[in-house]
Amino acid sequence: MDPIIATEDLKKIYRLGKVDTPALRGVTLQIQDGEFAAIVGPSGCGKSTLLYLLGGLASPTSGRIFVDGNEYSSMTDAERTRFRRHKVGFVFQRFNLLPTLTARGNIALAQAIHDHGYDPHRFQSVTEMLGIGAKLDHRPFALSGGEQQRVAIARAVVCEPKILLADEPTGNLDSGNSQLVLNMLRTLNRSLHQTILMITHNPEAAAISDRIIHMRDGLVIED
Ligand SMILES: Nc1ncnc2c1ncn2[C@@H]1O[C@H](COP(=O)(O)OP(=O)(O)OP(=O)(O)O)[C@@H](O)[C@H]1O
Numbered sequence: 001m002d003p004i005i006a007t008e009d010l011k012k013i014y015r016l017g018k019v020d021t022p023a024l025r026g027v028t029l030q031i032q033d034g035e036f037a038a039i040v041g042p043s044g045c046g047k048s049t050l051l052y053l054l055g056g057l058a059s060p061t062s063g064r065i066f067v068d069g070n071e072y073s074s075m076t077d078a079e080r081t082r083f084r085r086h087k088v089g090f091v092f093q094r095f096n097l098l099p100t101l102t103a104r105g106n107i108a109l110a111q112a113i114h115d116h117g118y119d120p121h122r123f124q125s126v127t128e129m130l131g132i133g134a135k136l137d138h139r140p141f142a143l144s145g146g147e148q149q150r151v152a153i154a155r156a157v158v159c160e161p162k163i164l165l166a167d168e169p170t171g172n173l174d175s176g177n178s179q180l181v182l183n184m185l186r187t188l189n190r191s192l193h194q195t196i197l198m199i200t201h202n203p204e205a206a207a208i209s210d211r212i213i214h215m216r217d218g219l220v221i222e223d
């Protein structure tokens with residue numbers, strides 16, 4: 001079986017003024033279709049950077065990325081954007097909700113820009129599952145951190161993407177809500193055969209995944 005995600009010697013150097021920070025120093029990784037994998041490692045080791053590159057949100061300094069049979073560098077920006085909207089759901093470490101839209105607007109927008117369009121049944125089931133049904137008219141500033149996180153997760157999963165990339169999806173949740181989110185991710189993975197790659201510091205999250213990828217200093221050190 002072909003992997004759904006594959007990288008070859010992926011390197012990323014951030015350049016700020018005259019300072020170079022090597023965030024990824026050669027990551028070669030394969031994720032199989034339907035896998036539920038956790039990425040763990042110390043702060044600053046390159047986890048978020050790796051997820052950004054896999055999501056096509058940033059470009060590597062060198063190396064190659066294949067997602068669902070497509071190589072990112074061979075796509076135009078427009079093709080990559082379209083691909084991402086349709087195949088990849090992304091939960092950001094800092095949520096990145098649109099501040100001028102309500103929770104409802106943030107989630108519905110993801111559906112609106114997808115070919116399937118707005119789907120009220122799916123919208124309702126996801127927001128109820130995440131326990132944010134009563135907060136849909138709130139804008140992000142009027143939501144707690146944990147609520148914003150759940151809105152961000154709803155936005156990422158509402159279109160049932162083939163691949164879900166999640167940067168610490170339980171980072172701001174109490175243990176009850178963490179468990180709820182983890183169970184939901186596990187269900188999506190099992191029932192929709194969704195591939196999930198999740199960065200986490202949460203031992204429970206790592207424990208329910210099929211595979212744990214350990215990173216350190218810009219490298220995968222153990223898998
Ligand atoms: N835009 C940027 N410009 C310059 N350096 C950056 C940038 N983004 C990240 N870095 C640096 O790249 C390295 C990897 O950062 P990254 O955000 O991938 O780490 P992380 O493993 O996700 O850490 P954390 O667990 O704290 O979220 C760090 O040294 C960070 O300071």
Ligand SMILES: [Mg+2]
Nearest residue numbers: 047048049093
């Ligand atoms: Mg990070």
